Amino acid sequence: MSGQALRDLNVLPPLELDKKPDGSVKGKVCIGSIDENHDKTQSKVPSTMSASLVNDVSSGNNVVEAGNSEVEYIDSENLTDLQDVDACLSTLLARLDSKEWIALCEALNNVRQLSLYHKEKMVEMLGDVIPLIVKSLKNPRSAVCKTAIMTSADIFKIYSDTIINSVDPLLVQLLLKSSQDKRFVCEAAETALIAMTTWVSPTLLLPKLQPCLKNKNPRIRAKASMCFSRSVPRLGIEGIKSYGIDKLIQTAASQLSDQLPESREAARVLALELQSVYEKSRALPAEDSEQVENADSWEVFCQNKLPPLSAQAIIRVTCTPKDAIVAGC
Numbered sequence: 001m002s003g004q005a006l007r008d009l010n011v012l013p014p015l016e017l018d019k020k021p022d023g024s025v026k027g028k029v030c031i032g033s034i035d036e037n038h039d040k041t042q043s044k045v046p047s048t049m050s051a052s053l054v055n056d057v058s059s060g061n062n063v064v065e066a067g068n069s070e071v072e073y074i075d076s077e078n079l080t081d082l083q084d085v086d087a088c089l090s091t092l093l094a095r096l097d098s099k100e101w102i103a104l105c106e107a108l109n110n111v112r113q114l115s116l117y118h119k120e121k122m123v124e125m126l127g128d129v130i131p132l133i134v135k136s137l138k139n140p141r142s143a144v145c146k147t148a149i150m151t152s153a154d155i156f157k158i159y160s161d162t163i164i165n166s167v168d169p170l171l172v173q174l175l176l177k178s179s180q181d182k183r184f185v186c187e188a189a190e191t192a193l194i195a196m197t198t199w200v201s202p203t204l205l206l207p208k209l210q211p212c213l214k215n216k217n218p219r220i221r222a223k224a225s226m227c228f229s230r231s232v233p234r235l236g237i238e239g240i241k242s243y244g245i246d247k248l249i250q251t252a253a254s255q256l257s258d259q260l261p262e263s264r265e266a267a268r269v270l271a272l273e274l275q276s277v278y279e280k281s282r283a284l285p286a287e288d289s290e291q292v293e294n295a296d297s298w299e300v301f302c303q304n305k306l307p308p309l310s311a312q313a314i315i316r317v318t319c320t321p322k323d324a325i326v327a328g329c
Contacts, residue, residue: 073146073147073150074109074112076112076116076150076153076154076157079109079112079113079116080113081113081117082110082113082114082117082118085114085117085118085121088110088113088114089114089121089125092107092110092111092114092125092129093125093128093129093132095107095110096108096111096129096132096133096136097132097135101139101141101143101144104136104139104144105143105144105147108133108136108144108147108148108150108151109147109151111129111133111151111154111155112150112151112154115154115155115158115159116154116158119158119159123159123162126155126159126162126163126166127166130155130163130166130169130170131169133148133151133152133155133170134169134170134173136148136151137149137152137170137173137174137177138173142182142184142185145177145185146184146185146188149174149177149185149188149189149191149192150188150192152170152174152192152195153188153191153192153195153196154195155170156192156195156196156198156199156200157195157198157199160199160200160201161200161201161204163200164200164201164204164205164208167196167200167205167208168208171196171208171209171212172212172220174189174192174193174196175189175193175212175215175220175223175224175227176217176219176220177189178190178192178193178223179217179219179220179222179223193223193226193227194230196227197227197230197231197234202231202232202234202235202239203235203239203243205227205231206228206231206232206243209224209227209228209231210228210251212224212227213225213228213251213254213255218258218259218260218263219260221255221258221259221260221263222258222260222262222263222266223262225255225258225262225263225266225267226262226266228251228255228266228270229266229267229269229270229273232248232270232273232274233273237277237280237281240274240277241277241281245274245277245278245281246305248270248274249271249274249301249302249305249306249314250305250306250310251270252267252270252271252274252314253267253271253306253310253311253313253314254267254310255267255270256268256271256310256313256314256317257310257313267317268317271314271317271318272317272318275298275318278298278301279298282295298315298318298319299315299319302314302315303315
């Protein structure tokens with residue numbers, strides 16, 4: 001990097017924050033908006049800055065975040081209410097479809113603010129808003145993508161089961177983003193998926209996750225397996241029995257032989273949870289003692305419900321070595 005370029009960089013004015021009439025905040029930075037996916041297309045970088053400086057700025061997430069500071073990643077607890085709600089609502093859909101990425105990020109943050117402080121006004125618009133959020137999740141600009149991911153997380157938390165009929169496109173994109181190579185995008189997507197499995201009812205969510213376990217992309221399968229494994233315990237013992245422990249153990253067995261270790265580990269955790277529930281369900285009240293006596297052991301249950309190789313795999317990860325030997329595994 002040339003000495004002249006360093007001197008030019010040192011005299012750049014500091015970041016300024018402008019408060020907008022609707023309560024949102026926009027930052028300004030004079031070196032332009034250097035986005036993670038657009039590091040070679042800068043026309044706003046001052047001509048006195050050397051090419052090596054542009055490459056240095058574009059190479060690391062921390063510097064890129066500084067160059068990208070026209071968009072502020074605001075945590076949910078720091079979101080404030082809008083000053084003019086009606087004005088914001090009247091232009092929201094158009095701004096969510098904007099080609100200007102700064103305006104788009106602002107609109108996504110407005111969705112979060114409206115959902116948090118004016119949930120009843122946003123409910124009627126969700127059918128139109130969610131497809132536009134999905135579109136932003138596909139945006140090549142990482143700043144837009146991350147803001148859309150954060151918006152998705154807030155939507156899961158605030159609306160929970162209300163959005164179950166619209167969750168499919170969100171789910172696929174979040175599973176995909178959580179398996180990308182950009183760490184800050186992955187982490188945001190993981191947070192959104194955890195919010196989904198925390199706030200959306202497992203009885204409604206598990207059927208949505210089931211097809212993702214068979215996705216052609218092994219990374220999507222792995223992330224879906226992790227979500228599935230997190231959701232099942234929320235059913236509780238009675239919920240798992242009602243859903244069908246035999247169906248769930250078949251799902252665990254199929255993922256136990258999957259390509260990626262994340263899938264296999266999620267399947268192991270699920271199998272252990274199912275074993276625990278099965279053993280507890282055998283400890284029935286005294287009036288059902290006859291049924292208890294007739295209940296199969298966990299090993300026999302697996303052998304009855306699964307193909308031989310799958311049964312052996314489940315028993316191997318859920319039983320002690322001594323138990324596995326007794327079961328013939």
